[in-house]
Amino acid sequence: MSDDRTVLRDEPHDGVRWLNADEQATWRALLLCYQLLDEALDRQLQHDAGMPHSHYAIIAALSEAPGSAMRMSELAAMLRFSPSRMTHAVASLERKGWAARARCPEDGRGQFAALTAHGRMVLERAAPGHIAEVRRRIFDRLTSTQQRQLRGICDTILDGLDPSSHASPHRPTRISDTSA
Amino acid sequence: MSDDRTVLRDEPHDGVRWLNADEQATWRALLLCYQLLDEALDRQLQHDAGMPHSHYAIIAALSEAPGSAMRMSELAAMLRFSPSRMTHAVASLERKGWAARARCPEDGRGQFAALTAHGRMVLERAAPGHIAEVRRRIFDRLTSTQQRQLRGICDTILDGLDPSSHASPHRPTRISDTSA
DNA sequence: TGAATCTGATTGAACTCTCAACTATCCTAG
DNA sequence: CTAGGATAGTTGAGAGTTCAATCAGATTCA
Numbered sequence: 001m002s003d004d005r006t007v008l009r010d011e012p013h014d015g016v017r018w019l020n021a022d023e024q025a026t027w028r029a030l031l032l033c034y035q036l037l038d039e040a041l042d043r044q045l046q047h048d049a050g051m052p053h054s055h056y057a058i059i060a061a062l063s064e065a066p067g068s069a070m071r072m073s074e075l076a077a078m079l080r081f082s083p084s085r086m087t088h089a090v091a092s093l094e095r096k097g098w099a100a101r102a103r104c105p106e107d108g109r110g111q112f113a114a115l116t117a118h119g120r121m122v123l124e125r126a127a128p129g130h131i132a133e134v135r136r137r138i139f140d141r142l143t144s145t146q147q148r149q150l151r152g153i154c155d156t157i158l159d160g161l162d163p164s165s166h167a168s169p170h171r172p173t174r175i176s177d178t179s180a
Numbered sequence: 181m182s183d184d185r186t187v188l189r190d191e192p193h194d195g196v197r198w199l200n201a202d203e204q205a206t207w208r209a210l211l212l213c214y215q216l217l218d219e220a221l222d223r224q225l226q227h228d229a230g231m232p233h234s235h236y237a238i239i240a241a242l243s244e245a246p247g248s249a250m251r252m253s254e255l256a257a258m259l260r261f262s263p264s265r266m267t268h269a270v271a272s273l274e275r276k277g278w279a280a281r282a283r284c285p286e287d288g289r290g291q292f293a294a295l296t297a298h299g300r301m302v303l304e305r306a307a308p309g310h311i312a313e314v315r316r317r318i319f320d321r322l323t324s325t326q327q328r329q330l331r332g333i334c335d336t337i338l339d340g341l342d343p344s345s346h347a348s349p350h351r352p353t354r355i356s357d358t359s360a
Numbered sequence: 361t362g363a364a365t366c367t368g369a370t371t372g373a374a375c376t377c378t379c380a381a382c383t384a385t386c387c388t389a390g
Numbered sequence: 391c392t393a394g395g396a397t398a399g400t401t402g403a404g405a406g407t408t409c410a411a412t413c414a415g416a417t418t419c420a
Contacts, residue, residue, distance in 0.1 A: 016309075016311050016312045016315070017315065018311055019311060019314070019315070019319070022331075023319050023327070025331065026330055026331045026334070027314060027318070027319075029331055029334035029335055029338065030318075030330065030334050032260065032334075032338060032342065033334040033338055033341070034214055034217075034218065035260060036260065036338065036341040036342050037214075037337065037341060038214065040341060042408095043408095046408085052375085052376070054376080054377090055376095071398085072398075072399065073397090073398060073399080076399095080212065080215060080216065082379090083398075083400085084377080084378070084380095084399085084400075085376085085377060086399090087399060087400055087401085088377075088400090088401095089376080089377090091400090092375085092376085104398090107385075107386075107397090107398075108384075108398095109383095109384065109386070109397065109398040109399065110385090110397095110398060110399080111398075111399065111400095128195075128196040129196075131196050131198055131199065132196045134199070134207060135196070135197065135199070137337065137340055137341065138207070138210075139207075141336050141337055141339070141340050142336060142337075146332065146333050146336065147202070147203070147206055149326070149330075149333065150206055150210065150329075150330075150333050151205065151206045151209055152326065153322065153326050153329065153330050154206070154209035154210050154212075154213040155209060156321050156322060156326065157213050157217065157317065157318060158212060158213055158216065159321070160316070160317055161213070161216040161217060161220060161317065162212065226378090232405085232406070234407090235406095251368085252369065253367090253368060253369080256369095261407095262407085262408075262409090263368070263369060263370085264369085264370075264371085264407080264408070264409075265406085265407060265408075266369090267369060267371085268370090268371095268406070268407075269406080269407090271370090272405080272406080284368090287367095287368080287415075287416075288368095288414075288415045288416075289367065289368040289369065289413095289415045289416070290367095290368060290369080291368080291369065291370095
């Protein structure tokens with residue numbers, strides 16, 4: 001209890017190679033970056049628009065869908081949410097009157113989530129502030145070289161995390177896709 | 181309601197410049213990367229060690245502190261947690277017997293959080309799996325060039341987020357610092 | 361000294377997310 | 391046509407986080 005040396009040493013253990021000093025520093029910076037970025041974005045949205053980032057992602061996705069509506073499962077797949085998470089989130093949006101659900105005619109099990117007029121208005125009001133924050137925190141700070149590097153790094157890491165993310169190479173993207 | 185065009189256009193609005201296609205793609209990749217990485221790490225720790233990533237960060241930090249103990253506020257500042265979050269988290273660790281709290285003699289308001297022997301054991305068991313996951317998801321995939329690039333990008337972004345993060349340039353880092 | 365203020369930490373409510381059931385519908389093979 | 395299994399989505403409990411309010415011990419200064 002009064003030992004000031006860590007119990008974890010930088011030698012292999014259980015067949016695991018530990019991180020070296022450089023890797024540690026990078027990992028620490030990455031984690032901190034994630035954490036602070038996430039908090040900054042969430043705080044901005046929560047404060048200025050009364051919604052968490054995940055809800056913004058949902059209404060932004062809906063706003064770009066044909067008829068402003070999508071099947072729950074489509075939505076979940078697109079945003080990589082669990083079905084349960086999506087149900088809870090859309091239920092919450094519904095309570096606020098920003099979204100509505102409707103049974104799917106072709107499949108009795110299915111549900112559509114649709115953006116309401118009110119929801120669309122809320123999104124329109126929330127988007128500028130959100131995008132400004134993204135810009136301010138990230139794109140205004142990075143050189144175009146760094147931006148390209150970042151893209152490559154993310155794609156590389158995603159390859160190992162998300163088999164289905166060789167995604168969207170040429171899909172005509174839309175602006176509110178600053179979401180997720 | 182049956183309008184398939186997005187309400188958000190890629191023209192300036194409210195003085196905010198929207199993201200262009202490249203920026204959007206990068207931003208999307210970054211978000212997805214964050215999300216999946218975070219889930220992967222959290223799931224691994226939760227599944228194999230019964231704790232969320234944030235709790236791992238706490239016990240790892242404690243394990244490296246002199247006497248395996250730190251003031252609540254120190255701990256919170258180091259990990260960039262709110263006081264409230266830290267209180268709740270340490271309370272949870274205490275319930276599991278992994279940490280203990282003790283009043284600070286010099287300052288009646290203060291509290292120390294200390295790692296228990298049990299907590300140290302739990303950390304020792306959890307660390308290899310966690311580090312392996314970090315390695316597998318990130319460092320095994322990136323070239324050393326990419327690693328350097330990533331470090332630079334994170335530092336750049338952190339400059340705008342966290343004034344106090346020009347941090348740890350030469351502090352003798354320790355292994356369990358794969359935390360946070 | 362003693363009021364006003366500041367600081368370290370805690371509390372409880374509200375909310376989101378996860379996980380493990382569970383319901384309802386659809387599909388398929390016998 | 392019906393039993394078994396797959397699919398779409400929901401439910402509720404448990405946990406972590408945030409926020410605002412609060413408490414108690416320090417500090418300041420008149």
